[in-house]
Amino acid sequence: MNTQVGDFDAMAFYRALDAERERKLLNWKQLSQATGVSASTLTRMAQGRRPDADSLAKLAAWAGLNPADYVDRMGRGPAEESLTKVLAYFRADSSLTKEAAVALEEMVQAAYNRLKNKN
Known part of the structure; x- marks a missing residue:
């Protein structure tokens, strides 16, 4: 898949979320319960699909991630x-x-x- 300026890198966000989940020693069910994001949304994210805006906001807040850091600004991925x-x-x-x-x-x-x- 070719990325374009402004594209959200859902898989990079998912990997960062997964790293934070592991750091906190939680399984995906516990993450779902802690954030209020459905397990099915988390499963879809693992398959490369993007979360809805509310789920993204909840997950970002929980993990301390800024979704803007996962937006392609140069057409080539994150800035150096x-x-x-x-x-x-x-x-x-x-x-x-x-x-x-x-x-x-x-x-x-x-x-x-x-x-x-x-x-």
């Missing part, structure tokens, strides 16, 4: 500034030592540079 944001999160994570944060930054930076599109 996303890497800067990710690295800042590692530095701000109180559960990581400074050395661990630096190690994660280096790994992510190397992977990003290797995998990013070179236009």
Whole structure:
């Protein structure tokens, strides 16, 4: 599927939601109960379908995600500034030592540079 400027990347949002669900040690049924979003909506999202606006708002609020971060602005996916944001999160994570944060930054930076599109 070709993306266009303004497209919502539902699968990227779903993966971020899934990561937060795992971090909180919840199963999908518990997530459904916690957010009021139906299990069928979550199943459809796992299949790549977009949630309705109310479900998106509930899930975003629960997970602390900004849906705008999943909108294609350049026709090529998230802006490179996303890497800067990710690295800042590692530095701000109180559960990581400074050395661990630096190690994660280096790994992510190397992977990003290797995998990013070179236009």
